[in-house]
Amino acid sequence: MSTSRKGPVLLIGGSGVVGSQAAKALRRLHPDLPIAIGGRDLGKAEAVAAEIGRAAAVAIDLERADLGLPAKESYSAVSMFVKDETLRPLRYAQAHGIPYVDISTGAFDIGPEVALYIRAPDRAPILLGSGWLAGAATLPAIHFAREFRTVDSIAIGAILDEEDMGGPAAYADYERYTTLVPNALVRAGGKWLWIGGADAVRRFKDSEGTDVEGRAYGALDAISLGAALDAHSVRFDFAMGKSAGRRRGEPLSTETIIEIEGVQKDGRRARARHELIHPAGQAPVTGLGTALAIERLLGLAGGAAPAPGLYLPEVLIEPGYAVERFAEFGTRIRKV
């Protein structure tokens, strides 16, 4: 049902900070893939479309069930780069039987989308793609966890430069995750717990050994890792501040620190620390993460297009493949 449709993949918010990066990454991965850049500001969308080529700009009206799209046009997938409170694009994707991915939904926030999936489970593949940087933390974490026979504990520490928030969509997400929903779910001692206040603080070291204070954060990573690995302890912490790059007087950098404890395949207990450094900041990485999701949903990489269903990135995208792509696009990965 989902694969028979031809037509461009529709990037809603595709001219924004992350959306335009996704468009570029998708173009680099698939030179001939038709893309539609959707937005409220058609001029901005046209500029991005012209830059990447084989792309068109379309005006999106989220107040309409048809999103304001011409009835004669069909699309191959819908990818959201703004948090859309109407969920009309998800209903649109279901009505047309095309895949849908969004990257702005917290673990506390998935209920409305899940309910729409439950209402029509056979209509469309729905990918909850809102892990940190659209999977750029959790996919590598699962890849590195494969060095272990059993994982007891996994902790991700994400560092975002305070100048690397991105556009208004990212800021709205941050506001929702930290102010409206001030607590976060973690797995501790084999139990899912909500933590907040001082309990939510975790100190970890960045790539230069500087102490960073992070707080548990409601991105989807913790629930993905909790379901993917049989770990007693799972948490995802987020810190914002001056990045190592900028402290050196260089451009800002975003970092993801992945710490795993467990029993290795040889039976020995071990700890592993992996550092992922994104020298151009979060937007190109999030863009690539979304592009990897889209190519997978379209069946352009990693297997045939998935059947209608509810998905998280790690059940669709092969983690090792994702790590290769992130490295190829500039993420520096080192094990320390």
Place this chain on the structure above:
Amino acid sequence: MSSSTEKPASPVLFVGGAGAVGSRAVRALRQLHPRLPIWIGGRDLAKAAALADEIGSAGAVAIDLTRPDLGLPAEAAPSGVVMLLKDDSLLSLKYAQAKKIPYIAFSNWLFDIGPEVAHFVHAPRSAPVLLLGHILGGTVTLAALHFAGQFRTVDAIELGAVLDSDDSGGPAAQGDMDRIANVPNPPLVRGGKWHWAVGDDAVRRFKDAGGAEHLGRAIPVLDVASLAAATLATSVRVDLAVRDAKSRPAGSGLSHEVIIEIAGEKRDGATGRFRYEYADGRGHSVTSGFGAALAAERLLGLAGGPPPAPGLYCPESLLDPVYVIERMRQFGTRIRPL
């Protein structure tokens, strides 16, 4: 229905089955299915055993939620798991998935379904998983959707629940109320948009069936997402008001009610805001238990069709509202237009 010849030979496990909701659920299920084997699981085995004796064809089992086998013997083969308390470990869900038997998650707020959903996504073909974090075991939302079916267009669905201040339910209900504090701003739909209500946005005044006004506050129950998904209403919310027990006439017991308000255009052309009453002269654990029993009956394939395939479900995707309303009326709940 109750004389079904296809009743499973293996017992359905109610974890928390001797508790405030659980004891009502197993008694209701026994009433519907006189010979269905039931396991009553809990920490207090004596309490569970007393209830098992009372209802018959039932056993008491000790449940250990820190063990992947739940502390059950390796040869145990339950037909389903009804989880009436919040299982922080989720080992009960993994157990059901491993055994490929249906699972009911009864104690989730809308904001804490994430881990259950992720476990479903990682093993979608293993078991039917029903999210039942709805008020009164999903029965109110099913009634609301039944009435909404009489409308051509639904602009708003708003539920106002009134509980007695001394109707605290059991410790599991108390734990749920403690957990709600983690997300102080309840999600609701307003103006066609999902919205985290802050301050006065979260408050709504509504009148009960007798005309008394109540000040309710939005609660993050799964009903909001179910009703929003099932309709195109631009306003969807569930508000809870607490009635002071001291205001109750001397000698009268607990009661609760939910006012269902639907605005829109009915199929007969009438437009406006229509009110419906869901009322029960007992505590809220009673109707919650009935909801859990009807859900278990459906998942086991004992009513409403064959057992559902593995998948993720909400009550409105599995249960027939007409059947549920009929059963609830038999159990003694009043459901009617006002």
